[in-house]
Amino acid sequence: MALSSLMEKPGSIDMEGLEELANQALDQGMAVYSAHIRKMSRGYHLEIELDDMKHPLGAVNVEQCETFSAAFVLLLDRAIAEKSISGIPEDLTPENYSLQVSSAGAERILKSPAEIERFKGKPLKIKFASGDFHSSALGVFHSFAEISGRESIVFELFIPARQRKNKKRLDPFIAERKAPAAESKAKHLFYLFLDEISQINLYLDF
Numbered sequence: 693m694a695l696s697s698l699m700e701k702p703g704s705i706d707m708e709g710l711e712e713l714a715n716q717a718l719d720q721g722m723a724v725y726s727a728h729i730r731k732m733s734r735g736y737h738l739e740i741e742l743d744d745m746k747h748p749l750g751a752v753n754v755e756q757c758e759t760f761s762a763a764f765v766l767l768l769d770r771a772i773a774e775k776s777i778s779g780i781p782e783d784l785t786p787e788n789y790s791l792q793v794s795s796a797g798a799e800r801i802l803k804s805p806a807e808i809e810r811f812k813g814k815p816l817k818i819k820f821a822s823g824d825f826h827s828s829a830l831g832v833f834h835s836f837a838e839i840s841g842r843e844s845i846v847f848e849l850f851i852p853a854r855q856r857k858n859k860k861r862l863d864p865f866i867a868e869r870k871a872p873a874a875e876s877k878a879k880h881l882f883y884l885f886l887d888e889i890s891q892i893n894l895y896l897d898f
Contacts, residue, residue: 709779713771714740717763721746722756725796729781735788736781740764741796749814749894752795761793802892808833808845817895818847820888825865830895834881839872843886846871 711727718724725741742752742760769786771777802808802816812833819828831847838844849866871881 709771709777710738710740713767713777714764717760717767718742719756719759722752722760725750725800729789731781732790735790736784738789738791740791740793742793743796749798749811750796750800751798757793757795761791764793765791798896799894802894805836808892811894815850815895816847817893818884818889819891820884821890822865822885822888827862827865829862829866829882831882834871837871837883839883839885844883845886845889846881846883849880849882 710729711724714724714727721744723743723745725743726739727741728739730737730739740760742757743750744752744756768789771780772784772786799817802811808816815830815832817828817830820826829847829849831849834846834848836844837846866882869882869884871883
């Protein structure tokens with residue numbers, strides 16, 4: 693799992709300069725979750741997702757988005773006029789771009805070990821593949837570990853009643869992946885090797 697990499701959107705341009713400006717427009721306690729700029733038929737479309745580091749789920753409200761948007765537009769228009777930020781397309785003007793600012797969302801993808809640690813105790817949806825076995829599981833992050841010489845993540849398993857059918861499918865796999873005794877402490881813990889995990893999301897419908 694490439695935990696440190698952003699999910700690229702189709703047609704997006706890698707824009708370090710855009711994210712640099714976005715960071716300058718942030719209020720205290722806020723962070724940029726992702727920043728993208730896409731070439732459109734008549735200009736560019738900028739998409740920025742924000743993260744409130746003070747909120748338990750990182751949720752950002754409308755007022756915070758509007759405050760950020762106003763500050764960011766002033767910075768971007770000035771940077772375009774002064775050509776002070778590298779990487780911005782040469783044909784980008786204050787008149788030919790649209791801006792979309794939103795919250796990263798309460799079911800965001802967790803992109804790094806630090807984000808997984810941050811949301812410890814929160815429900816997660818984990819997609820994984822082990823050999824030919826592809827599945828997903830719901831659980832709560834417990835710890836990082838090295839098991840059988842491989843980087844691993846230990847989760848506490850949770851399966852709602854509506855997913856009991858999926859549990860039957862998972863049971864044989866989970867039985868083989870019980871966390872070591874030192875980690876278990878009577879909890880229903882299992883582990884996945886880091887390179888087996890394709891995606892981890894926060895999960896609300898728990």
